[in-house]
Structure formats: C-alpha cells, structure tokens
Amino acid sequence: MGFIDRFLRTRKFSRGIHPEDHKRPAADALVRKMPLPERLYVPLLQHVGAPAHAAVAVGDTVQKGQRIAAPQGAISAAIHAPTSGRIVAIGDIVAPHPSGLPVAAITIDSDGRDEWTTLTACADPFALEPAEIGRRVSAAGVVGLGGAAFPSAVKLSGGRDANVDLLIINGGECEPFLSCDDRLMRDRAEEAVDGIAIMLHAAGAREARIGIEDNKPEAIAAMRAAAAGHPKIRVEPVPTRYPMGSEKHLVLALTGLEVPAQGRPADVGVVVHNVATAVAVRDAVRFGRPLVSRLVTVNGACVREPGNVEVLIGTLADEVLEFCGGLRADRGAPARLLMGGPMTGMQVPSLRVPVIKGTGGILVLDADEVGLRTPGPCIRCSTCVRACPVGLLPLEIARRIRAGDLDAAVKFGLKDCIACGCCAYDCPSHIPLVQYFHHAKGELAARDRNKLRNEATKTLAQARAERLERETREKAETAARRKAGPDPQPAPAPRPAGAAAPPAGESA
Amino acid sequence: MSTLPPASPHAHGGASIARTMRHVQLALLPATLFGFWLFGWPAVHLFVITVGACVLTELVCQRLMRVESSLGDGSAVLTGWLLALSLPPWAPAWIGALGGFIAIAIGKQLFGGLGQNLFNPAMVARVALLVSFPVVMTQWVAPLPMTADGAPGFGEGLQITLASPPAPDAIASASLLGHAKTELSRGVDVLHAIGAATDPLFSWVGSRAGSLGETGAIFLLAGGLYLLATGVIRWHIPLAVLAGLAIPAAIGHALDPAHYLPASAHLLSGAAILGAFFISTDYVTSPNTAFGQLVFGFGIGLLTWIIRSWGGYPEGMAFAVLLLNALTPVIDRYCRPRILGRTYRGAPIDAAAQRGVK
C-alpha cells in the first residue's frame, strides 16, 4: 500500500491542528525574577520514574544547591535545596496533579540569604569524558524541562549506547500560551548553544539541529546568531503546527525519519532534548549548579500581568500569580487553573501547589479561552481522524472505551496515542476524547499491576502450601521417631518467639 | 460540565454540530429558493410540512425515550430539508408527513439517535416512499414558476398539497431520466428521446420537471463549493461520486450512444449534484478515512449509473447511497489510516531500514 501512502498521506507530518497561540504579549515581556519566597515545598517526585529518597531530616539547615533527596533506582533524579534555610517538615502536601492526591515533599523555610553551597565548576567541559558529563548532569538532578521530566542523564548516556548520530534540540514549544522556551532562546541563546555543544559531546552525536517553530522569528534569529560559530549546530525553522513539540513529530519534520511504534528516537539514531534542558545541562557541567529554578510562563486572560518569571522549584503557584499582579477581577471566576499548556497541561485542584521541574506554565484561563460545552453524541464526522497526528481513529477508540472493551481499544491503537488533544480540540460534539484515553490507559496499567499482584499472591499461596506440607511431614517423622525409641525430652519444643509459622497440624 | 477533574485539552477550536448544520442549510438555501420559485406554492407547502414532520417526530421520539431534546443542533431540520428536496414538488401533504416520520423515527431514532444510524435517514424515507407509493412518487410536474400566469397561488397551492393534486394530465411530465427510460422501453433511442433537454443552459439552470433538488444544478454546485470552502465537507466523496458516475457514463456513451446517456446528462440531471455534495457526504453514514471515502463515493457513483442504465428505476442515487451506507462499516474496517511508526498492518516499522536509508 506504499503508493496509497504517497498519494494520500506523504511521510511527512501533515496532520495536527493550528490552535490560536495566545503567546503574545506574554512572550514579549521581559523575564522577571521572583523574590525569594519564605517557604518552599519541594516534592520528592518531580520526574518520570521512582520518587527520590529524602536525604535530610527535619531541623537540618541546608545551603542552596545542596542535595536534599537522592535518586532511587535506575530512572530517578536527585533533588536539591532551591535556597538556603531550614528543613521544617518532610511529609505529604497536595500534589500539582488533577487528582489532588498527596505527594511527599520537603518543606524548607528560607533564611533569606540564598547562599549557594560549594559547587564544583569545570573550566573545560569538552575535556571531560562523556560518561563524566552524564554523571554531573545526573548529580545536578537535571530532567527534561519540556514537560515530560524524564531524567536527562539517562537519555544522554542511553544515546551513547544506542549509537546516536543526531541530536535534536526541541525549541518547538507548540503549546498555546506558553513562551518560556521562546524567551529562553531569545535571552540566553549563547548559553543554550554552549549547552548544546556540551550535550553533543556527551551524546557522541555528529551534529545537532535545533527545531524552532516559525512563529518565533526572534528566537530563530537569536539562536542562529549564537550558533554561527559552531559548524555542527544548525537552527532549522519548522512549520507552526501543533503538536510539533512532540518528540516523534519533531524528528519526522526535521529528518523525515519515523520513530517506530513503542520505540524511542534512539532507534533511528536520534536523541531529542528540550532547549531549556540544554541550558540546565550547561549550568550543571560548567558551574556544577544543580537544577533549582526554571522559567515559568504565567498567562491566561485572568492574569493581570502575564509574562515569564524565573521561579525557584517549590514556590507555590499562587505566590507566583501574586507576583504577576494576581487575578483580574473583571474576568469573572477563572474557568481553569492549569499547570502546563492548555493542550496537555493539568487542571490543579488549587493554586496552593508548588512549581516543579516540569512546570512550564501556570495558566488561569477564562471560559472563553477554554470554550468547552456539554458533550453531545459522536456524529462520526471524522474531524478527529483528520486531526490526529498519529493516524488513529479517535472516535473508534473512544467508542470501544465507552463500551468498556479495552482490548478492542488497544487494537485500534490506544497505546500509540500521545494524548496530544488534537482530536478533542476539533471535535464538534465536544466529546472529552482525551479523558477516555487517559482513563483507559490508567485502567490498563491497573490491570497490569493487578496481574503482578496476583502472581505474587500465587507464589505466596504456593509457598504456604509447601510449608504446611513440609511441617506435616516433619511432624509425622518426629512422631514416628518417638514411637520407635522412647525419647526423654518433653514433646514439642516451644517455638522461637516471633516466628510467623504456626504449629503445623492445627491449621492443616 | 461539572465532571471533575476535567482532562486536557483545556481549549477548543469552536466547532459545533449546530454550526456545521447551519453551514449545510445555508449552502442549500439558493437551490431551495430557486426550486420554490420554479414549482410555486405547492412546493413551499410540501417543504414546510416535511421539515415540520421531521422536527415533530424528533421531538416526540426524544420525549418518549426521555432523553434531552437535541433539536437545537438542527440535524432534524436538515434531514427534513434533504428529504423535501428529493420529493416530487407537488406531492400531497401526507407524503411529506409520512416521509418525515419514516426518516426520523425509523431512519434515525430507531438506531439510537444522531450518530448511530447506519443509513442516511432522508434516503431511507425516500426509498420507502418510492417503493410503497411508486405512482405518487413519480408524478413530476412541469415547472410552473411562481411568477408565471396560471401558477397556483398560496391558497390554491395549499389545496394542491393538502387535497390530491388536480388531474395530472395538464401538468404531468417526466423527469429527464424517467423520460429517457420510458422512451427507451418504447423503442425510441435516447438521442431522440431527450432531444433539446440536454441543452447545456437548460440543464444547468434546470428549469425542467423533477424534484426540488434535481433542478438548479448550478445552485447546488455553488452550495457544494461553499461547503468545501468552509471545510464542512472534504473533496473526497463528491469528487469520487461524480467520477464514479461520469467515467462509466462516458465509456458507455462512447460505445453505444443510442442506449447510454452522455456523461453530462448524468451529471447534471437527477440528484447527482445533490447526492454528491449533500447526501453522500452525510457524516454519520460515510466512512472515516480519506481512502475509504474515495471508495465509498466511487461506489455510489458507479451504482447510480448502473441503476439508471440497467435498473428498473430511472433514478438510482437513493438506492446507491443506501447500499454503500450498508457497506460503510466494511469499508471502515479495511481502510484504516496508517499509524505513525507502524506499517499498514500495524507492526512497528523497521528502524534499521530507515537508518540505512538516511
């Protein structure tokens, strides 16, 4: 069917949508730096993978940049104190997550001095072994800052193992409302390019391409100027089309290569990092500075002074909003409080949740911007099919999920869905398609967990059966021995205290 | 929406069913008004009754089933509208009322309402009427413009619609396709039978016998192009329908002009344009993928030509649409888009091969 492929859908990124971008004027405002908050709440789980393990105790004093939680397991990230001060609590706080569930966090009272701990700088990162760069990036707790928050060091060293030859830097920032990457590229292009050069060295790739959507001409110009002296780093404008910032779609747009389903870009020799991550890597390697702050876009019709703010990790979202002038009274009650962009971001239960490493935006949208209405029936208009950048049939998947047939939904490609939201954005019936997909993916994961649990139970039940059998046998043997020769010892010796096993026979 | 927490996306493009339906109705308006003028007041009355019957049936069905009324989305109105366009303009009122009832109650609500129906409701009604009342449904009147002498006035028109029409002799006529078919069966070849009727201007403006929607091809075409321009429909189905009709027609006519009408006659007569742009493009009953839509459209065109040329009815569009509607699930099953990173068969694509290519 290759000819149909060529005829109807070229091997280019041709679907997706063009949402209204709402990026200006926030993108044009200069970056402001937030004053030091009095108290910071630093969650232990800010990344993909296992939560970090607290390495400090309540009452400890910490310096800015001191490690306060250590990574656990292969995929995890360290966490550092965003400022100097005293640990006042280690316990649950409300997570920046729609469920409103608790997450473990370290609470720090700032001492107002904001003093850095001693950092190990490095004058020439290019003299370092690539593995050493990976170690430093890992020690600095750098994660992907585009939103997915995957530990960067894992990706960097993984890239070396997979023989990656192209490093793609994601400056797509296709989410409406967000402009933190745009701002970063405009203001800190030199640093970003330096970071890219370091990553290039660490990943062992031949060249780097920086993909930037063509609705950011200033960023393109700035990055081009900064990259002028680097023959291996090229800036490539890409068409403005959501979801250009999706890893697989950016790879497709820049190289024409398709990342295999269930695979990673490394399978086709590419590794993708966000542009903000490049700056974080530079800070980590050149100055030994861990990731303790980030740029956050504060935007939405309800915000009085939208713009980009440099925020310490752990700052409460409502303090950031307060810094941006608070909410506008004339817009009525906000329709949505979001962390992240409107297409994939999450509604948070309240604004008393902290900014974490993956938070690119704090948005307070009014009803017009959200534009949601009561969902109607699916009219099979296939608008969603046209919108889906992955080539799925969202209406069919949602129909199967509605009927509770998750297996059929998987057959229709549920697992390939990237939850980009294009389908639901365009659906004339306002069907919450993405929520169906979230729900089904969650149920599938729960099923898998259940299966594991069942297997564990079975092993335990079997172990018990074996134990009972063994004990019966032993008892029988003892009895036989006793019968054979009279033994002066008093029968059964008392069981050692604390043993789990009950005396056999009674339960048999 | 109060179901918390709302999932992403927290933005919407603004499309809605009601807006889509409004676009379609707007696109139909010029052709409908032209039809009204051409066939006079009886046509207007029939139109009102048919649309009214659809709306009423929808209302009653939804009340009976205790679901929230969805009249606001305008889909019932559109169904009635399309049905009215496919009826003989001077048909009696009960035809319109019965048709409206069949379309909504049987064609739509019985399947579970909007989005669930397998068949195009308007075509279900039309075919049901045609099969049950072949005489009434094929009594075409010659155009008698509203402004012309002797055209029935409002009251007179009401009489024609409500009571049975006056002695047909004076005004009865046959649509072009019907005429060709009858003459052919009498041994007159089509060239002579259709005579001046194929005059291009005549066809384009369509001032001849037929249903409301069979006339005024140019207005319908304009409406169709409007729908394409506003993105309500895509080009795949209309183009494929017209191609499916024109290609065999052209071949047939080239081989045997005495038996087969030329492609232009096929395209400009009957419900070809209406069917291609407005009826086959019905969202609910057409396939979901571009390739599927091409197959679907071509199938409709081809079947229409076959029925028109060899079948028992002069006009086959409605039958063709229904047949292909029935095939839509099959088409959808086999025409699936390719998933990014997978082959058409659904296996992950070969990464190594791509690396080699690069």
Add this chain to the structure above:
Amino acid sequence: MLFAVVSLTLLGAALGVMLGLASRFFAVEANPVVTELEAMMPGSNCGQCGFPGCAGAAAAIAAGTASPACCPPGGRALAETIAARLGIAVDLAGLRDEGPKVAGIREDICIGCTRCIKVCPTDAILGGPKQIHNVLRDACTGCGSCIERCPTEAMAMQPLPVTLQQWVWPKPAACA
C-alpha cells in the same frame, strides 16, 4: 415483493444454519478456558466465593454456574477481565467495590492469639503467640478470611490508599 420476502427468508435461514454449525465446529474446548480463568484469579484460595479454592470458582464461572463477579478479592477489575475473556456481560451492580482493601490490626486490642495467622492463605500476617501481630500490606490479598477469626475484633479491612502513580482518570460521564 414476494421474491424479496422469500429470498430474505432463505438467506436468514442459511445464515442461521451456518452460525449453528460454526458454533459447533469452532466451540472452544472447556479446559483451556478454565486454566486461563484460573490464571486470572487471585489464587489465594480464600474460599469467599463459596467454592473450594480458585480452581473451583474458575470451573464454575466457565460453566456458567457462577458469576464472574463472585470473587471479592478480585473485585470489579477481575470481574471485567473475566467477562471480557468470556465475551459475556456481567452485572456489576451487586458488586460493591470501593477499590482494593487490605487487612489491618489494631495493636492496642490484639492479644496475640495467632488465630488469624492460621487462616491467611498468603502468610501475610506476622506475629507469634502473645505478640502483637501485623499485616504485610504487599502480601495481603484482601480476602478477609482473617477478620472473623479475631476474638477481640482487632482486625478490619481497610481500603488501600490510592497513590499518585496508581490514580486512574475517571471515565467521562456517558453522553447520549
């Protein structure tokens, strides 16, 4: 008209016969299903379903004499999985499922009688005579067998708290 009626009737009859034959020829052997179902069940043989162990329940469900929802530890998730495997609809209305539960012991009431230990199918309870007992959350399948054994009512089932990683988006409310 007559022709249509006759041909449709014939078609219907022919299809019916074919379906009947197909169901006979392609009938699934019973045994593999039972094994498969058994693999899905919790496997703790707690007996709460009223059958002597999970194998018995699996056989009964496969035979159609028991509902897929008969296993309390398996809960709604298991019922749905089984129903999907068997291609049957299952009435989940009677199944109250507040999510997974585990047993918990109130330390101030426990007298260390060890009765609960003896019934636990997965050895999930730790303790010795005259000692306060404890439930290993990871090992408890939530079968509830231990609860009524406790002479001091020190044991109760407690819902397993949902964590951030396990939280599942609710299914959107059904629309027309």
